[in-house]
Amino acid sequence: MTALVIVESPNKVKKIQKYLGTGYVVAASVGHFRDLPQKEMGVAPPRFIPKYVITNMRVVSNLQQKAKDAEMVYLATDPDREGEAIAYHLREALRLKNYRRIAFHEITEKAVKASLAEAGDIDMGLVAAQEGRRVMDRLVGYRVSGPLSDRLQQRASAGRVQTPALRLVVDRENEIRAFVPTNYFEVVATFEAETGKWEAKWDSKPYLKAGQDYFQDEAFANSVATLREFTVQDISTKPVTRKPPPPFISSTLIQAASSQLKIKPKKAMQLAQELFEAALITYHRTDTPNLSDEAVGMVWDWLRQNGKDNYIPPAANKWKAKGGAQEAHEAIRPTDFSNREANNVSSDAARLYDLIWRRAVASQMKPACFDETSIHLRSTQTTNDGRQQDFHAKGRVMTFNGWMALGADNKQSQQLPSLSGGAVITSSDTMVKAKRTQPPKRYTEATLVKKLEDSEIGRPSTYASIMETLTSRHYVREHKEGKGKQVYLAP
Template sequence: MTTLVIVESPGKLKKIRSILGNGYRVEASVGHVRDLPRNDLGVELTTFKPLYEKTVRGKEVLQKLAAAASSCDRVLLATDPDREGEAIAWHLADALKIPQAKRITFQAIEAGPVKAALASPRAIDMQLVHAQEARRVLDRLVGYMVSPALSDKIGRKMSAGRVQSPAVLLVVLREREIRDFKPTIHFGAVLTFAGEWTAQWETKPHLAKDESYFLDGEFAKQVAAVREVRVTAFKDSQSKAAPKPPFTTTTMQKAAQAALKLKPKATMDLAQKLYEQGAITYHRTDTPNLSTDGYKALVAYAATAGIPLVDKQRTWKAKESAQEAHEACRPTHFEEREAGETPEQKALYRLIWARAVACQMPDAVYAVRTAQLTATRLTGPTGQPVTFLARGKTLTSPGWKAVYEEAKEPAGDGKANTAEGDDVPDDNPVPALQVGGAATAVKGKVERLSTKAPKRYNQTSLVEEMERLGIGRPSTYAAILQNVFDRGYITEDKKDFLHACPDGEALVDALVGKCRFIELDYTRALEDHLDAIAQGKSRYLSVVGDAHQQLAGELVTLGQGAAPAHPCPSCGKPMRRRAGKKTGHFWGCSGYPECTTTLPDDDGKPGAPRPASEVAVPKAAPAAGEHHCNDCGKPLQHRQGKSDKGAYDFWGCTGYPKCRTTYRTGPDGLPVR
């Protein structure tokens, strides 16, 4: 008896074949074999049924898999353990006509998990399939319904995206926060004592209720001139810092950028290779906890390696939308300190290993020393004593820090993530002091400070913010970023910070207040509805139907409230900027073919009509109702007939061979644009 096992990635074949051995044949689908059509909506608008077709690659793959299936006794679908993988499994079963198709999933490509999956095959989970279909169809509806109206409104080709547009909104809002930010200059002071320990002036007691910063620079000079102080409070205490959870997709991307300078896509590509090699568990996850098996494996390894662990497994609260069937990303074998085939893979593996081991180790412990010092000859403007605070800490027990020391990575709001005690400087050697005793500063310094504008996002902090807001899911973030970069809506500077481009700002301005899908709360709620489909709590038709109805109503008003950015001089309809293959960009009327007005491009705007002497005169005047090429403006000719390759029916440009633009013929016999 031979079993055909179909996985997604060809990179998994060698490893899984070595695990299964004789009696099994392992082949790859190479991702999706069917998808919505590239140039049509591909959705039936009454039932919202997706109209799938085989991909170019999928045709060849399906032919190969059909031959393999016919020579085997049974078929197991082992695509990735997420919604996308479940959908691919269903497409394979449907396209290959596999009766009562069986599905297996495993979190790691290792003998134990793979053989355990083989022992408990299940039916395809159609709730997960419908959730994936709903996401795909909603993305298609937004793209195909909104983009043409958006292009008319802005005056050039634009593309709306259900999740991409909210991502652009976040960057644009941050851009405008930075642009509108007005810094506040304020002051502080610091005293330095013998032994090079310091004390910071406490400005808060000298502020009015509605004030946040001390603005009097002259008084700050007086504070910095203080030399004699007395000790009014002193305390030795202890603080603890707990380890972070093992990696989710987002936290792995964040740590990899901070420690290894890797962009999210590069991190995911490296993690994919490690997963295919069997080195780590599945890396597309939003669950921050080790599984029971993973924890047991860590305990067994730690016992042999002499690594101390806490008595009870640490767990962290997962997001409500987290896929609890997954676990955090971890090594499949903790005893393997090194894994990967390239230096980059090895570096990422070391990061994953250290984070997973550290998560169950004891807290790091610090000895913390705090002293309050009061000036003996100066009081503040409000009559309050002038006080200084000296704080320092010393690591007394490293705990988890013996294995993993996290590089500080700014969060989306520009503030560094800090554990307990991290706000206490560890390089301030405050000595033991006696309350009531005196101390003499050797110098003082005025601190001229300025409030800072919000920090720009980088790719990782943008993904982190999207996850926090519930926009998108781990498997979608890399594609979202790539999409908005490719469309020129955001860009990245040499320091990896993200900036909004003019087209990105134009997109946001056109959609905000008109279409709810760009609103962050609405997008999060829609993601929750997709999760509810996966859980069997909502129906595909109601979620997609309600979203379509909302969108259809909004399209009526999308173009209202403002005249077209560039109205056609002939009919008043919006002009659109188009890319000609031979002549560069030009502007054409969106009312084509009824209106055939074109204008030259003048630095991104419609230029003045060319003088008649500069316009090429066609050999024959176009017939009434004649169709013109979008690329060069010349008339189109309807071409029908037969050749040795079969019958043909299309519209071609009369400027051939200089212009090779063609259009397929629609049901009405006219060219389809």
């Protein structure tokens, strides 16, 4: 018996063919090959039934020939809404009678063969969802883009997702332009100790008027800055923990790639696709922040094998998915945690893999532990209003690195000395710090993706294309701000 297995990407064909061996022929649809027509609406009332046309006849003809020689056709397109739609279009365009829908979330021999054993039918609910979004894009975009282009006298487009994304950038720019800064003052006392210098900040809250957030009386702040001698009113230490972050989903991977690796969203998703097709990671279009039980076991096996038994938590760490998450498959993770580095891929893909590996492993480790100390000081002298003033200091010391053992950034907090209640200490300096409130920050690629996710605008598969459209069509301008950070400005 000969079976035809149709995947989306040609890059998957060779590897899957190797896993399946003789008796199977693996071919690619090369993504979408059937779509609404380009030069007409393609959908009309009252029933709004889409009119589809073949956009890649060469691919369809090739698949039709292969399907004729197969006793069974397996539709192995990607395990998401778009993949389900492509499977449907394959069935329709090839006029398949004997077919089964299979899906795997990682390109490994075990996953591919398991999907054949669990073959089912096309999920028409997902197909309808994809079709509904495609029709909405056409009804809005096709009708608005023409007049918009005429008005701007350049090629322009309106979209169901890109339009609110652009609105966010414009609204933020308007906030910045309307922002009126407030000058205010803080007072900080500095002390010397064997553990190093440490600071305590003046508590100005008793002097704030109703509705006031910042202390603005410079003369009184200067009076506070004359204080040098303080009594320890209270000192307390408590244990605190910092839990590991969840493994990556599409949006958080894009954010991390942008902020940590300086890789743009479109490139990040291309690199993730490269890693997926190389069988190094699970499917990268997901909004589920949890790992499968099997994956958790793989992480813990790696920790045991590397002498980190005491880093394994008593139970798997879990996170709640955001509302609307499909939760069809697990978070992004390596297919094999023993592969500490990604080989035979591009250098940028290897860097992204390292990020994915560390995040997935860290997600199933114990929290980092700290001793957090708070000190309450009161001045022995008074200010010009006849009152003693309170100062507060906080510091912490790591007692167990937990998931941070994997090299997570841990900004050191000040270390406070061992003091006893009633002790009198003298500052080496007490000074006024003049400050000014800052306007809202412009969006970076990472923060704009986070805002879209928080606002439930778009889906994991759309974030990269949104960013690409906004910049390539010059709806926003990219600008370096601060420490070379790339931000979006409204045009």
